[in-house]
Amino acid sequence: MLRKKIGLLFLITLVGIGLVASPALGKVTLRFWEQQDFPELSEPIQASCDEFEALNPGVKIEWTGIEMGDLETRMATIVAAHNEPDVSMMGGGAWMFLMKEKMLVPLDDVIERLGKTNYSSASLKQMAYEGTIWGVPGNVWMANLIYRRDWLQEAGFDYNMIPRSAEAFLEAVKKITNAEADRYGFVFSMGPGMEELNLYPWEASHGASWLDPYTGEPSFNTSANIAALKFMKELYPYCPPGQVGYGWDEEVNAFLTGKAWAVTTCCPEALDAAYDRGLEWADDIYSIAPPGPVFSAPIWFNPYAVFATSEYPDIAKDFLAYYCSAKPFARKISFTPATYPTAYMPTNEQEILVENLLKKYPQVYEQALAVLPYATVPGNPAGPAPWTAVLDAPVLRKELYADVFLRNVPVEEAVAKFNQVYVEAYEAREK
Amino acid sequence: MKIKELIDRKLGIIFIFPVVFIMVVLFIYPLLNGFFLSFTYKNLFTPKFKFAGLSHYISIFYSAYYWLCVRNTFVYTFLCVSIGNFLGLGIALLLNQEIKLRGLWRGIFLIPWVTPGVVACAISRWALNDLYGVINYVLINLRIIDKPILWLAASEWAMSTVAMVSIWKGFAFVAVVMLACLQGLPRELQDAASIDGASTWQRFLYITFPMILPLFALITLFTFITTFNMFDIIWLLTKGGPNNATMTLPLLVYEVAFQTYKVGKGLAVAVTMGLYMSIVVFLYFKLLQPRLEYKL
Numbered sequence: 001m002l003r004k005k006i007g008l009l010f011l012i013t014l015v016g017i018g019l020v021a022s023p024a025l026g027k028v029t030l031r032f033w034e035q036q037d038f039p040e041l042s043e044p045i046q047a048s049c050d051e052f053e054a055l056n057p058g059v060k061i062e063w064t065g066i067e068m069g070d071l072e073t074r075m076a077t078i079v080a081a082h083n084e085p086d087v088s089m090m091g092g093g094a095w096m097f098l099m100k101e102k103m104l105v106p107l108d109d110v111i112e113r114l115g116k117t118n119y120s121s122a123s124l125k126q127m128a129y130e131g132t133i134w135g136v137p138g139n140v141w142m143a144n145l146i147y148r149r150d151w152l153q154e155a156g157f158d159y160n161m162i163p164r165s166a167e168a169f170l171e172a173v174k175k176i177t178n179a180e181a182d183r184y185g186f187v188f189s190m191g192p193g194m195e196e197l198n199l200y201p202w203e204a205s206h207g208a209s210w211l212d213p214y215t216g217e218p219s220f221n222t223s224a225n226i227a228a229l230k231f232m233k234e235l236y237p238y239c240p241p242g243q244v245g246y247g248w249d250e251e252v253n254a255f256l257t258g259k260a261w262a263v264t265t266c267c268p269e270a271l272d273a274a275y276d277r278g279l280e281w282a283d284d285i286y287s288i289a290p291p292g293p294v295f296s297a298p299i300w301f302n303p304y305a306v307f308a309t310s311e312y313p314d315i316a317k318d319f320l321a322y323y324c325s326a327k328p329f330a331r332k333i334s335f336t337p338a339t340y341p342t343a344y345m346p347t348n349e350q351e352i353l354v355e356n357l358l359k360k361y362p363q364v365y366e367q368a369l370a371v372l373p374y375a376t377v378p379g380n381p382a383g384p385a386p387w388t389a390v391l392d393a394p395v396l397r398k399e400l401y402a403d404v405f406l407r408n409v410p411v412e413e414a415v416a417k418f419n420q421v422y423v424e425a426y427e428a429r430e431k
Numbered sequence: 432m433k434i435k436e437l438i439d440r441k442l443g444i445i446f447i448f449p450v451v452f453i454m455v456v457l458f459i460y461p462l463l464n465g466f467f468l469s470f471t472y473k474n475l476f477t478p479k480f481k482f483a484g485l486s487h488y489i490s491i492f493y494s495a496y497y498w499l500c501v502r503n504t505f506v507y508t509f510l511c512v513s514i515g516n517f518l519g520l521g522i523a524l525l526l527n528q529e530i531k532l533r534g535l536w537r538g539i540f541l542i543p544w545v546t547p548g549v550v551a552c553a554i555s556r557w558a559l560n561d562l563y564g565v566i567n568y569v570l571i572n573l574r575i576i577d578k579p580i581l582w583l584a585a586s587e588w589a590m591s592t593v594a595m596v597s598i599w600k601g602f603a604f605v606a607v608v609m610l611a612c613l614q615g616l617p618r619e620l621q622d623a624a625s626i627d628g629a630s631t632w633q634r635f636l637y638i639t640f641p642m643i644l645p646l647f648a649l650i651t652l653f654t655f656i657t658t659f660n661m662f663d664i665i666w667l668l669t670k671g672g673p674n675n676a677t678m679t680l681p682l683l684v685y686e687v688a689f690q691t692y693k694v695g696k697g698l699a700v701a702v703t704m705g706l707y708m709s710i711v712v713f714l715y716f717k718l719l720q721p722r723l724e725y726k727l
Contacts, residue, residue, distance in 0.1 A: 011698065073689065076475050076476065076689065076692075079475075079476050080475065080476070082478075094692075096477065097474070097475075097476045097477070097692060098476060101477050102475065103477075110594045182562070190673075191669075191670065191672060191673075192669070192670035192671055192672040192673075240562055241561065241563060241581055241584065241585075242560065242561030242579070242581045242583075242584040243584070244581070244584040244585070244672070244673040244674075245581070245583040245589075245669060245672065245673055246584075247585035250556075250560065254562055255562070257563055258480070259562045259563075398672070398675075399469065402673075402674045402675070406586070406673065407674070
């Protein structure tokens with residue numbers, strides 16, 4: 001009798017564990033991969049998921065936070081294993097392949113639900129292939145220019161000077177640089193893999209683009225691109241010689257340790273880092289957000305997409321539409337205005353940082369307010385279109401950089417060579 | 432009797448089956464599949480692919496960038512194996528002596544080996560930084576140099592620097608193995624040579640080294656293979672830069688397969704890597720190893 005009781009108890013325990021561990025009976029479980037580079041984002045993400053579940057009792061959202069740097073690799077692995085999530089933040093070249101191979105679900109209706117006019121034409125253009133929208137713009141990385149005002153004074157400029165043109169900026173860089181004293185006017189990371197982070201903003205600031213904004217055909221060999229690269233080459237001698245090997249951290253650290261006067265980076269990080277380090281000159285840091293001398297530019301848009309392998313594509317789209325308009329994330333002002341002033345920037349980590357920054361740097365908030373009317377940039381300079389995914393893009397950018405900065409190939413020749421490969425890839429795109 | 436033999440034979444098969452299964456699943460199948468895919472236009476994201484024939488191999492053999500990577504790989508491997516192995520041997524000889532705090536020194540020399548590669552590279556990047564790195568700071572303050580050396584940012588320095596970090600990371604393994612070998616050598620020969628008036632160097636050259644040579648050669652082969660395949664240290668330090676100065680074949684495989692998504696072409700590069708290593712291993716076993724057996 002005792003054995004039977006123990007056996008029954010054991011059985012009940014097993015069933016209980018099974019019920020707890022397994023998806024609830026009758027419930028739909030949606031797997032959601034979200035970019036998460038900051039731990040403070042967990043709470044708002046979870047809150048959005050909980051709200052959607054409360055509104056849709058038969059649905060459970062299982063979300064996984066992944067750092068952007070890991071996202072592409074993990075995406076490649078999961079797709080190769082045929083174990084895609086239902087909804088995912090996308091990054092870089094991977095999603096262009098998926099879009100081209102029709103491995104995603106069209107999301108035109110989701111954009112309509114969210115309000116097409118709430119998104120800039122640039123962001124929607126990047127999401128489209130063959131007339132269909134395949135992603136919902138999620139967030140964007142903006143490159144802003146940050147510099148030290150106290151160094152301006154030492155170089156004989158006015159403390160409140162804001163270099164509003166490329167020429168003014170270059171003049172300041174040249175005057176401030178004193179290599180003997182280990183001081184440089186500017187720093188930009190040129191380590192492998194960093195090329196696009198620097199190339200895009202400077203191209204955008206010169207009105208350049210990699211694609212023709214109207215036809216989508218390659219247009220790298222333009223006077224604007226050549227001018228952008230020539231400008232970067234003019235800056236090069238006034239930067240630390242070792243920047244050839246710098247990654248993102250070294251670039252920002254060169255600025256924070258007082259070696260470089262200015263840097264382009266995602267503004268809040270540098271400001272926040274300076275403040276957190278209690279550096280005396282933190283208040284002297286000034287940030288130029290757009291329009292400035294147009295050093296600020298959206299670098300790329302990270303979209304959300306629904307995989308075609310999802311068992312519940314309609315529910316996935318409902319979730320995406322809700323998530324992208326989720327009230328916990330709603331802000332009246334977005335610091336990274338890839339879209340129009342909008343509430344639809346749910347997981348933009350810049351917004352979380354902006355809240356912290358508002359307490360520390362009121363002038364940053366004022367700058368953000370001033371920026372918004374200028375949000376409609378014509379397009380991501382790289383303007384990735386699906387056919388560009390066939391390019392050996394990282395390799396080519398590395399070669400372009402090496403040609404221009406290390407091998408002293410004339411800029412016109414380097415640009416022409418790069419464009420030729422682009423043209424060839426465009427012509428071969430259907431193969 | 433026959434039944435017993437039958438059972439014994441089947442038992443043997445059952446015992447080795449798990450190992451064979453693992454070998455097939457984890458080694459033989461991926462090897463054959465990879466070799467097959469190197470003849471296809473396989474993309475990382477899509478399951479379907481077209482047959483490419485020899486086009487990948489032709490394109491890489493005609494690529495100057497590929498041959499640059501081959502050259503860099505052999506240079507890097509040669510530097511690491513030659514310097515690292517003889518350094519390891521030297522340390523082993525030192526630690527085999529009756530020195531003070533020998534146990535402590537043995538522990539200290541093991542630190543590089545037990546340090547995770549990622550940690551070692553992160554520390555190295557900081558220490559070697561041209562603006563705030565401690566190495567340049569010390570060298571400048573000792574007036575050995577008057578301006579910072581671009582350890583990882585100058586093409587002429589990058590390969591040596593990467594090799595230096597790899598050597599620091601790897602010499603302890605050779606030291607440990609050779610120390611074990613040295614401690615197993617008979618002391619009588621050394622004592623007899625000492626009595627006959629042989630110097631330390633003569634004893635090493637004519638007695639110790641010939642006895643440890645077979646193992647040293649084998650260790651050299653192992654370190655050649657692991658160094659030839661080295662990815663993490665080079666990737667974390669320079670990602671193949673600056674200006675492709677440290678771009679090696681393993682990095683090329685990664686770049687082609689995971690950055691341009693051309694898995695077929697990446698596998699073709701990997702197959703050529705296997706070919707080069709096979710040639711070296713073949714030469715070792717065919718030509719060198721028979722000559723290395725020490726006979727008393």
